[in-house]
Amino acid sequence: MRRGGSLSNTLSITESLELSKNNTLVSSNNLFELGFFQSQSKWYLGNWWKQDKTVLWVANRNVPLLGSYGVLKFMKNNLVILNQSGDQIWSTYLSGSGVRSSMWAELHNNGNLVLKYINNPTGYVWQSFDHPTDTLLPGMKLDPVDPSKRLYSWVSSDDPSAGYLWLGIMNYPDGIFAIDVTNYRMDTWNGYRFGDLPPVFQLNDNADSFLMNTFPNSYSRLTMSPDGFYYIHTWVPGVNVWNMSFSMREDACYRGRFNTTCGSYSICSKNASCHCIQGVTEKPEGGCIRRNALKCNEDIFEKLQKMKLPEDGECINGSSYSVEECENVCLKDCDCKSFALVESRKSQRVCVKWTGVPKGMRTYTFGGQDLYIRVAASDNEDHAKTNGKNKDLDPGIIVLIVLSCIILLGIVCLAIFCCWKKHKRSIIQGGPTQTEIVMSEIDTPESFQLMEFGVIFEATNHFSESNKVGQGGFGPVYKGTLPDGNEIAVKRLKARSSQGMAEFRNEVTLILRVLHVNLVRLLGCCIHGYDRLLVYEFLENSSLSSYIFNQTRSPLLNWEHRFDIMKGIAEGLCYLHNFTSPPILHRDLKPSNVLLGRDMIPKISDFGLAQMMETGTTEAAMETAVGTYGYMSEEYAKDNIMSQKSDVFSYGVVLLEILTGRRNHEYCIANPGDSLLDFVWRRWKDGTGLEVVDSSFHDDSFIEDQVLRSMKIGLSCVQQNMHDRPSTRTIVVMFENGPRSEILDPTRPNYNLTRADSSSSPVTVTDQSVTINEATLSCTDAR
Numbered sequence: 199m200r201r202g203g204s205l206s207n208t209l210s211i212t213e214s215l216e217l218s219k220n221n222t223l224v225s226s227n228n229l230f231e232l233g234f235f236q237s238q239s240k241w242y243l244g245n246w247w248k249q250d251k252t253v254l255w256v257a258n259r260n261v262p263l264l265g266s267y268g269v270l271k272f273m274k275n276n277l278v279i280l281n282q283s284g285d286q287i288w289s290t291y292l293s294g295s296g297v298r299s300s301m302w303a304e305l306h307n308n309g310n311l312v313l314k315y316i317n318n319p320t321g322y323v324w325q326s327f328d329h330p331t332d333t334l335l336p337g338m339k340l341d342p343v344d345p346s347k348r349l350y351s352w353v354s355s356d357d358p359s360a361g362y363l364w365l366g367i368m369n370y371p372d373g374i375f376a377i378d379v380t381n382y383r384m385d386t387w388n389g390y391r392f393g394d395l396p397p398v399f400q401l402n403d404n405a406d407s408f409l410m411n412t413f414p415n416s417y418s419r420l421t422m423s424p425d426g427f428y429y430i431h432t433w434v435p436g437v438n439v440w441n442m443s444f445s446m447r448e449d450a451c452y453r454g455r456f457n458t459t460c461g462s463y464s465i466c467s468k469n470a471s472c473h474c475i476q477g478v479t480e481k482p483e484g485g486c487i488r489r490n491a492l493k494c495n496e497d498i499f500e501k502l503q504k505m506k507l508p509e510d511g512e513c514i515n516g517s518s519y520s521v522e523e524c525e526n527v528c529l530k531d532c533d534c535k536s537f538a539l540v541e542s543r544k545s546q547r548v549c550v551k552w553t554g555v556p557k558g559m560r561t562y563t564f565g566g567q568d569l570y571i572r573v574a575a576s577d578n579e580d581h582a583k584t585n586g587k588n589k590d591l592d593p594g595i596i597v598l599i600v601l602s603c604i605i606l607l608g609i610v611c612l613a614i615f616c617c618w619k620k621h622k623r624s625i626i627q628g629g630p631t632q633t634e635i636v637m638s639e640i641d642t643p644e645s646f647q648l649m650e651f652g653v654i655f656e657a658t659n660h661f662s663e664s665n666k667v668g669q670g671g672f673g674p675v676y677k678g679t680l681p682d683g684n685e686i687a688v689k690r691l692k693a694r695s696s697q698g699m700a701e702f703r704n705e706v707t708l709i710l711r712v713l714h715v716n717l718v719r720l721l722g723c724c725i726h727g728y729d730r731l732l733v734y735e736f737l738e739n740s741s742l743s744s745y746i747f748n749q750t751r752s753p754l755l756n757w758e759h760r761f762d763i764m765k766g767i768a769e770g771l772c773y774l775h776n777f778t779s780p781p782i783l784h785r786d787l788k789p790s791n792v793l794l795g796r797d798m799i800p801k802i803s804d805f806g807l808a809q810m811m812e813t814g815t816t817e818a819a820m821e822t823a824v825g826t827y828g829y830m831s832e833e834y835a836k837d838n839i840m841s842q843k844s845d846v847f848s849y850g851v852v853l854l855e856i857l858t859g860r861r862n863h864e865y866c867i868a869n870p871g872d873s874l875l876d877f878v879w880r881r882w883k884d885g886t887g888l889e890v891v892d893s894s895f896h897d898d899s900f901i902e903d904q905v906l907r908s909m910k911i912g913l914s915c916v917q918q919n920m921h922d923r924p925s926t927r928t929i930v931v932m933f934e935n936g937p938r939s940e941i942l943d944p945t946r947p948n949y950n951l952t953r954a955d956s957s958s959s960p961v962t963v964t965d966q967s968v969t970i971n972e973a974t975l976s977c978t979d980a981r
Contacts, residue, residue, distance in 0.1 A: 206223065206224070207223055207224060207225050207226045207304055207305045207306075208223070208302055208303065208304045208305075209223060209270075209277075209302065209303040209304075210302045211272040211301060211302065213271075214269050214270060214271035215232075215233060215234070215243075215269065215270040215271075216268070216269045216270075217234040217241055217263065217266065217267060217268040217269065218266065218267060220233070220234075221233065223303075223305045223311075224248065224305070225305045225306060225307050225309070226307060227307040228248060229247065229248055229249070229307065229309075229417070230245055230246070230247065230248060230254075230305060230307070230308075230309040231245070231246055231247075231248040231305075232244070232245045232246075232305050232311060234263075234268055234270075235251075235253065237356050237357065237358060238356055238357060240262035240263065240264060241262060241263035241264075241265075241266070241268055242256050242257070242258055242259065242262055242263070242358055243256070243257040243258055243268075243270055243279055243288070244256045244257065244358070245305070245309055245311060245326065247433070249433075249438055250438065250439075250440070252419075252440065253333075253358065254309055254333045254335060254419065255309070255311075255326055255330070255331050255333065256331050256358045257279065257288050257326075258279055258287055258288040259331055259358045259359055259360055260359055260360055261287045261288060262358075262359075263279070263281055263282075263287065264281075265281065265282045267281065267282035268280070268281060268282075272301060272303075273286070273289075275292055275301055276289045276290045276291065276292050277289070277290045277303055277313060277324075278290075290313060290324045292313070292323060292324055300315045300316050300317060301313060301314070301315055301316075301323075302314065302316060308335060308336060308337045308412070309335050310325050310326055310327045310335075310337065310338075311325065311326040312324065312325045312326070313325070327339070328346075328347075329346065330347065330348070330349055331349070331350065331358070331360070332349050332350060332351050332352055332358075332421055332422050332423075333349065333419050333420065333421045333422075334349060334410050334419065334420040334421075335410065335419055336410050336411060336412035336417070336418060337409070337410065337412055338409075338410050339402075339407045339408060339409050339410070340365075340366055340367045340399075340407065340408045340410075341367070341406075341407040341408075342366070342367050342368055342369040342375065342406055342407070342408075343369070343406065344407075345366070347366070347407070348364045348365060348366035349364060349365040349366070349420075349421075349422040349428075350363070350364045350422065351363040351364070351422045351423055351424045351426070352423075352424050353424065354424050355424060361424055362380070363379070363380050363422065363424070363426050364379070364380055364422065365377065365378070365379050365422040365428050366378050367408050368383070369406060370383070370509075370511075371513065373513040373540060373548045373550060374386050374387065374507060374511065374540055374550065375387035375392075375401070375408075376392070376507075377392050377393070377395070379422075379426070379428070380426070383509050384446075384452070385506060385565075386506055386507045386540075386566075386567065387401070387541075388540075388541060388565060388566065388567045389401075389541030389543075389898060390565075390758075390897075390898045390899055391565045392565070393506060393562055393565050393566060394504075394562035394563055394565040394566065394797070395430075395444060395565070396430060396443065396444055397411070397756075398410055398411050398418065398420065398430065399411065401543065416432060416433075417432070417433040418430060418431065418432045418433075418443070419431050419440075425447070427445065427446040427447040427452075428446050429442055429444065429445050429446065429447075430442070430443050430444035430445075431443065450466075451466040451467070451560045460472035460558075460559070460560075461485040461486065461557060462485060462486060462555045462556065462557040463475055463478040463485075463486035463487065463488065463555070463556055463557070464485065464486045464557075464559070465502070465505075465559045465560060465561050466559065466560040466561070467560070467561050474486035475500070475502065475556070475559075475571055475573075476500045476571070476573055476577060477489060477490070477500065477571075477573030477574055477577035478577075488574070488577075489574075489577055490574040490576050490577055491574065492532075492572060492573075492574055493574065493575075494532035495529075496574075496575050497529070497572050497573065497574060497575060498572075498573060498575050499525055499528070499529075499536075499537070499570040499571065499572055499573070500570065500571050500572075500573045501568055501569075501570055501936070502559075502561070502568070502569045502570070502571060503561075503566070503568055504561050504562045504563070504565065504566035504567075505538075505559060505560070505561055505562070505566045505567055505568070505569040506559065506560045506561075506562070506566060507538055507540070507550070507567055507569060508536070508552050508554075508556060508557070508558060508559060508569075509558070510552065510554065511538075511550040511551060511552050512550065512551050512552070512553070513548055513549070513550050514527055514548070514549040514550070514551060519539060519547055519548065519549040520539075521539050521568075521570075523549070524537050524538075524539050524549035524551075525537065525570065527549060527551065528551050528570070528572070531551070531553075533553040534551045534552070534553055534572065535552055535553060535554065535555065535556060535571070535572050536551070536552045536556055536569060536570060536571045536572060537549060537550065537551040537552070537569075537570050538550050538567055538568060538569050538570065539568070540567065556571060563762075563797050563799065565758075599779055602779070603779055647721060647722035647733070648722065648723065648724070649722045649723065649724045649731075649733060650724065651724050651726035651729065651731070653680065653681070654678060654688055654724055654731055654733065657678030657679055657680050657681075657686065657688070658676040658677070658678040658688055659678075661674075661676055661690065665677050665678065667687070673689060673690045673691045674689075674690055675687055675688065675689050675690075676688045676690065677736060678736075685736040685738075686721060686733050686734065686735070686736050687733070687734045687735070687736045687737075688731055688732070688733055688734075689731065689732040689733075689734065690729065690730075690731055691729075691730040691731070691732065712773075712774070712778060712782065712805075714769075714770055714773040715766075715769075715770075715799065715801075716766045716767065716769050716770030716773070716799070716800055716801055716802060717770050717773065717774075717801055717802050717803075718734055718735060718737070718793060718801045718802065718803040719734065719735045719801075720732060720733070720734055721733045721734060721735055734803075735795075737793040737794060737795045737801060738795070738796065739793075739794035739795060739796075739798060740793070740794065741789065741790045741791070741792060741793055741794070742763065742789040742790070742792040742793075742794060742800065742852075742856070743788070743789035743790040743792075745794070746760075746789060746855060746856055746859050746892070747789070747855075747859065747860075747861060749894065752859055752892060752894040752895065753894045753895060755798065755895055756895050756897045756899050756900075757895055757896075757897060757899045757900040757901065757904075757905065758899035759798045759895075760856050760857075760895060761904060761908065762798070762799075762800075763792070763794070763798065763800045763856065764853050764856060764908060764933070765930075765933045766799060766800040766801075767787075767792055767800050767802060767849060767852065767853075768849065768926060768929045768930050768933060769930055770800070770801070770802045771784065771787070771802065771845055771846075771849055771926050772926035772927055772929070772930050774802075774808075774845075775842045775845070775925070775926045775927075776926065776927060780810045780811055781810070781811045781842070782805075782808050782809070782810055782811070783808065783809045783810075783811060783840060783841075783842065783844070783845055784802065784805065784807075784808055784845050784848075785807040785808060785809055785824060785825055785840065785844070785845070786804060786807045786824070786825050786826060786829070786848075787802065787829065787845055787848035787849055787852060788826050788828075788829045788848065788851075788852060789852055789855060789856075791803050791804040792852070807824045807825065809840065811842075825848075826863075827863055827951065828851065828861065828862040828863030828866065828951065829847075829848040829851050829852070829862070829863075830844070830847075830848070831843070831844045831847035831848070831920065832918065832949070832950075833920055834847075841920060842925065842926065843920040843921070843923045843925075844920070845926070846915050846923045846924065846925070846926060846929070847915060847916055847920070847923060849915055849926075849929070850875075850911075850912045850913070850914070850915025850916035850923070851874075851875065851912075851915075851916060853908065853911065853912035853915065854874060854875060854878050854909070854912040854913070854916070855874070857878075857890070857891055857892065857905065857908065857909055857912065858874065858878065858890050858891065858892055859892030859894065860874055860892075861874070862874040862875060862949075863951065865877065866949075866950075866951035867951075871950065873947065873949040873950065873951060875913070875916045875947040875949045876946060876947055876948065876949060877890070878890055878909065878912075878913065879913050879944065879946055879947055880946075882906070882909055882910065882913060887905075887906055887909050888902060888905065888906065891905060891909075903937070904936075907936070907937070907941070910941050910943075910944065911924075911929060911932050911933070911941060913944035913947065914941060914942070914944045915929070916944075916947045916949065917944060917945060917947060918945075918946075918947060918948045918949070922944075922945070
């Protein structure tokens with residue numbers, strides 16, 4: 199593409215842009231440039247991002263200049279493009295008469311080309327933002343009633359002509375706004391965002407149009423691509439690249455040309471897994487079918503959260519509904535199979551019902567809406583029996599776990615024996631080194647890599663200080679970039695005489711079996727001389743503490759994000775306590791040890807102090823209490839009694855800090871004899887709990903009842919008596935079942951930092967800056 203030198207950001211009636219002179223307009227902030235560019239031997243007038251020439255808007259996309267001559271100029275109160283023959287191939291098509299000398303064009307700092315009169319410099323008579331091509335910029339609109347306010351993809355990556363694929367916003371007869379891609383209904387509007395798309399739109403209630411939000415010091419664009427998918431890119435200053443912050447292509451539910459992979463009564467998740475909704479069972483040939491027939495007056499509704507709403511709903515006429523009122527309307531109609539309360543406009547909610555078989559359903563990680571599905575009452579009772587907090591493991595699963603443990607024990611014993619034999623033979627015959635033996639005997643999955651030291655050395659820029667992203671008690675953490683472009687986090691363990699090669703092998707083998715979406719994932723390891731390196735996935739959004747305790751970044755975590763983070767941490771902790779064999783105690787849960795990945799999904803990290811429990815035991819005595827003051831329970835800090843309920847206490851502190859944006863330890867220091875836990879409890883007790891909530895995340899997703907319920911869960915977790923705290927299984931159920939799950943009123947935590955610090959036993963306090971996963975797992979003696 200050929201582009202040229204610049205004039206200024208304005209064009210008067212006496213000036214012109216000529217293709218042969220390669221002159222352009224440049225916005226005053228030097229970010230946007232408008233001029234002629236070439237593609238496939240054809241010429242177009244376009245507006246591009248000046249730093250990397252990404253084309254954002256094309257004027258004559260369907261009528262290109264075929265020769266090397268073209269000019270942009272004013273003619274009869276219009277901005278026009280003329281070809282070599284003097285024919286007009288594009289125009290702003292303004293009607294009416296006026297004085298030629300009064301008009302001029304200006305390229306604004308947001309990339310908008312506007313035409314205006316000199317005597318009205320703040321107004322305009324035409325703007326390019328009203329005529330989008332394939333890209334939407336902040337300040338541009340999509341209009342449900344105006345087909346011209348749609349994005350049409352390029353035909354190909356080098357052909358700007360309008361393709362047949364388009365993206366728009368539709369206002370459907372059922373009262374639901376949704377993103378529409380070439381007549382396929384995609385993500386629905388919940389009053390704040392479309393599906394799990396980042397909240398880049400805001401609804402203009404007066405005009406029913408959607409404006410792309412402008413974010414301070416940030417430039418984003420939404421593009422409809424020729425591949426049929428839409429993307430959001432954000433410019434990264436300094437690095438000078440567009441970072442893809444959202445990709446529809448990554449959503450497996452939409453990959454098959456927008457056909458979901460799941461059938462009736464089944465839900466598709468973003469990773470393309472399908473699962474049947476409550477009240478139905480999987481058919482042998484695939485798909486789902488109801489277990490029990492519906493009985494109109496006896497049925498109940500099951501709430502599904504973060505859902506895409508089905509098509510072909512019927513909007514119920516009437517004023518703004520409540521959930522109960524909408525449910526009653528659907529319950530009286532035996533043909534009504536599901537309903538939802540939809541916020542079509544701000545503070546205006548309509549009741550929508552569906553009579554057909556639920557199909558094409560999908561769930562989001564964030565966003566979406568509550569969908570209520572009709573199920574037989576007997577199915578709900580079956581669900582309660584099999585999913586309650588006292589759920590027993592299936593006998594088959596127990597047998598499988600036992601057999602797995604026996605096999606694992608046999609493998610470990612065999613590995614130790616082989617290691618000894620090879621080591622003995624190497625002494626006599628000069629065989630492989632101990633490092634080579636260890637690396638060859640680690641039983642690893644295909645996704646795990648035994649990495650070469652040189653690769654890691656180059657990826658971290660020779661372990662340079664500029665790549666250092668953290669420092670913990672077990673060694674520094676470096677950010678690295680592999681040759682394939684993937685980013686990693688490398689923990690370089692300090693050489694410790696207490697940890698030999700066999701222990702390192704055991705450590706890696708164990709951590710590989712801790713796999714959960716809310717736990718940081720180990721990708722590989724390396725042993726090189728005295729260097730022992732653990733390689734983890736790199737999480738771009740840093741730690742939870744870098745948001746909730748930072749006034750500038752705190753508003754980036756709205757209530758919906760915080761609520762999902764609290765649930766995610768609980769699910770990760772529940773996995774460690776209940777679904778690993780033997781169970782694992784984290785022992786140092788705090789905001790700096792919770793990392794945030796893409797879409798702000800929380801991942802528990804830093805297993806450097808983790809401890810394995812004997813299977814079947816609930817608590818153990820430790821020689822030394824380790825952890826971070828402010829997060830350690832009193833029975834652990836004072837008496838060295840560690841249990842799953844100690845982790846629950848730490849989780850409760852983290853939850854209350856997420857709600858308040860304040861550190862418990864700092865509050866205790868500033869208010870001797872008091873604690874953040876007791877302060878929140880007093881406010882909750884006297885009915886003013888919302889007053890202690892961090893005001894920086896009050897937004898459209900803020901739900902007062904949900905906030906107060908979360909506060910109650912947090913206070914239940916920090917009870918002074920460990921037996922009064924809920925288990926992690928119960929916490930997960932409390933979040934999943936919402937108001938249907940009863941929570942006993944918590945008593946005063948009575949937490950005293952000074953009392954907890956007065957332990958007669960040795961206590962090891964960790965550095966709160968540690969933010970990367972490390973596994974140092976050892977077995978404890980059961981009480």
